[in-house]
Amino acid sequence: IIETNGLLYMTLDSNPGGIRIAEKLGLHKHEELPRFFNKFVYSEALWSRLAYRMRDMTVDDIPRVLQIWAELELQEGSLSVKSFLSAKAGQYVVAVDNRTDQILGVCALTKVMENTYIIGLYGVDRRYQGLGIGSHIFSTIMTHIGPDDSAVLFSEHHLQDMYRERLGFSHDSGIQLIAYECRPVRTRNLQNLVDSIAGIRIKRIGDSLMDSVVEYDRKVHRQSRAQVLNRMFSDPECRALVAIDESGDQVAGYGVIHMCSDGNGRVGPLYADSESVAELLLRELIDNFPEMVVKGLIYEPLANNTGAMSIADKLGLKVEVKLPVLFTKQIDMDFQWDKVYCSHSPNFSII
Ligand SMILES: CC(C)(COP(=O)(O)OP(=O)(O)OC[C@H]1O[C@@H](n2cnc3c(N)ncnc32)[C@H](O)[C@@H]1OP(=O)(O)O)[C@@H](O)C(=O)NCCC(=O)NCCS
Incomplete structure (x- = not known):
């Protein structure tokens, strides 16, 4: 500096x-x-002398953005950022040093549903914090929120008072994201999860199954996320499995695991018709893609799904932190909550 x-x-x-x-x-x-x-x-x-400008984030910016994010000891994977960014699912802004063109900070706004936008990936390079860059990016992002819209975010503990009292995020949804301690999964614990279910077949999500999975996701999310999901499933970084109920050849759940910038594997989305299907999908994800969990598994369900927490217990995971979901305005969240075992990404999606 x-x-x-x-x-x-x-x-x-x-x-x-x-x-x-x-x-x-x-x-x-x-x-x-x-x-x-x-x-x-x-x-x-x-x-x-620190002159910076705001500009839209591009796919080429992802490595630097994830570097800032990892240095802040927060976790996100390039797969999520790439899928939402390239599907143009919202506004993604970076603050850039005018002289060096280096990215100093970032913030993301993604449309969740009509009149509802989630804010995430809010971070500033440690060396440039406290200079007003964060507030500036945040207020730039908030200009996209209209008077009838609600903005939502998963709040870190130390920022809760600021969001609630200074930035208008005064509605607490009562929903929390539970972040479990990130650690390698022990084989002994993995064996506590079901390894087969009669009539359920696990398959990799290839072109032939993509449409059925997108339709399943639409039923859970109540909004089509075809653009984001098609990009995600087509990405070479994506490791995704689907559970097929053979009786009706129907999708009974799907799961994705991908690598975060800190080298840990994150599960999400993990949506399933029942706890046992979620368990089976998770076990198969870990069994099929062990390279994703060598360092540790990021498992972050929402607290209103008790089945997801019982899976964490079976894996021997310990709660690290709970993050509340805060809104600027109360909204109806008509998701199929009982099917949501792990959310897509708290930076881009409520579920
Ligand atoms: C939160 C963060 C992005 C703020 O960036 P910044 O450039 O340091 O923020 P500013 O210089 O604009 O603001 C500094 C002060 O305003 C507060 N502030 C932060 N964001 C603000 C905003 N959007 N509007 C108003 N005040 C804000 C800060 O808490 C700080 O207050 P303090 O001086 O009383 O401690 C930055 O601290 C960071 O990257 N933190 C780690 C990542 C993180 O926690 N992200 C939020 C996830 S929910």
Whole structure:
């Protein structure tokens, strides 16, 4: 930062020498932070020389965006970002340094259903936090929310008060995302999951089954996500299985596992007609694609599906954190909740 943008110099008012040094350097007082004690922030150039612009995110930006995201110790996979971005399912914005063209921050807005948009992937490169870039990207994204629309997000704990009190996300849906501790799956625990169900066949999702799975997803989600799903299933990174009920040759569930930027494999969507079908799909995903879970499994169901939690217990997973779903306006969520075992991605989708 010093080399490219300037010097950020903070001193305490209890040390006149600290202030004199700032004056000798010709720094001007930028801000006074009186919250705990008087702390002066002197800045020469950091604010004035850091010029950035907002632009739409492109597919080429995905590696850098995921690098920022991984450095923030948050998890997302290029498969999700690519599928939603290339299907033009919303507005995806990055803040870019004018001089270096480097991406400094990102935020995503995806249409979930009529008048409802989810905000996700909200992050700023650690080195550039606290300079107003985050608020700027967020307010840029919010300009796409009309007066009749509701915006929704999965809130990190430390930001809940800000979202609720300062940014208008005052409606708590009562729904929570449960993030389980991410760890490799033990073979012993995997054996606790069902390994077969009479009349249910597990198959890879190829071209011939894509339409049936998209239709199954539409019934669960109540909205067609054909564009996003077709892109996702056609992507070489996608590892996806479908459960077929042989009695009527019907889809009884489907599951996807993909690699996140931190090297962990994330399950989602995992939708199924019953807990046993969800269990079987998960077991088969792990058995068929073991390379996805060498480091760890990201398993994040919604708390209103008790079956999903009992699967976590069978796998020996421990709850790490619960994230509430906050809205700017109350909306009707008419999803088939009982079929949702893991959501698609909390950055792009409610379920
Ligand atoms: C949240 C985050 C994107 C904010 O980016 P930023 O560039 O540092 O934000 P700003 O400089 O605009 O704002 C800094 C201050 O405003 C708050 N703020 C953050 N986003 C804001 C917004 N959209 N509007 C108003 N205030 C905001 C911050 O909490 C901070 O307040 P504080 O000084 O009282 O601590 C950044 O801290 C980050 O990447 N955090 C880790 C990832 C994360 O938690 N993402 C949110 C997932 S729900």
